[in-house]
Amino acid sequence: MKYTVLVDVRLRSGIADPAGATIERALPALGYEGVSGVSVGKTIRFTIEAADKKQAISHSEDLCGAFLTNPVIEDAEVTVVPGGDDL
Amino acid sequence: MKYTVLVDVRLRSGIADPAGATIERALPALGYEGVSGVSVGKTIRFTIEAADKKQAISHSEDLCGAFLTNPVIEDAEVTVVPGGDDL
Numbered sequence: 001m002k003y004t005v006l007v008d009v010r011l012r013s014g015i016a017d018p019a020g021a022t023i024e025r026a027l028p029a030l031g032y033e034g035v036s037g038v039s040v041g042k043t044i045r046f047t048i049e050a051a052d053k054k055q056a057i058s059h060s061e062d063l064c065g066a067f068l069t070n071p072v073i074e075d076a077e078v079t080v081v082p083g084g085d086d087l
Numbered sequence: 088m089k090y091t092v093l094v095d096v097r098l099r100s101g102i103a104d105p106a107g108a109t110i111e112r113a114l115p116a117l118g119y120e121g122v123s124g125v126s127v128g129k130t131i132r133f134t135i136e137a138a139d140k141k142q143a144i145s146h147s148e149d150l151c152g153a154f155l156t157n158p159v160i161e162d163a164e165v166t167v168v169p170g171g172d173d174l
Contacts (some may be wrong), residue, residue: 023131030153057103
């Protein structure tokens with residue numbers, strides 16, 4: 001059965017986020033006030049073939065640990081839904 | 088009042104996604120079968136000061152259109168919740 005997977009990758013707290021810091025620093029000069037705590041992450045979406053939801057989650061987490069993310073500096077949250085639903 | 092904002096940025100359909108294509112091509116060689124339709128996007132999280140939720144959404148969408156995203160090739164989905172909740 002096919003499952004749709006969303007992997008939400010964020011830098012762990014305490015890890016420097018240069019992209020977020022750059023956006024935050026640029027905002028006031030561009031006329032946008034009142035924005036703080038900017039952080040930038042990434043998402044990976046895919047479809048995975050698995051026997052059941054549990055297996056889909058476990059395979060996706062394996063993928064994350066193996067090479068989609070860097071567990072030393074990043075946290076990954078895996079969301080799995082059956083079928084071709086959008087995530 | 089403070090609002091927590093999550094901007095989910097994805098490439099529009101039909102736009103080439105080299106990062107996603109590279110991951111998808113690499114997977115079988117790394118021993119992961121059954122994964123397809125890989126796409127890579129980005130997320131931007133921040134806190135915004137606004138009078139109400141409507142204003143928070145409208146300011147965040149302004150930000151996206153102005154320089155957080157490239158509307159020619161990317162779609163952005165803005166989610167706003169009050170306070171310091173995690174998104």
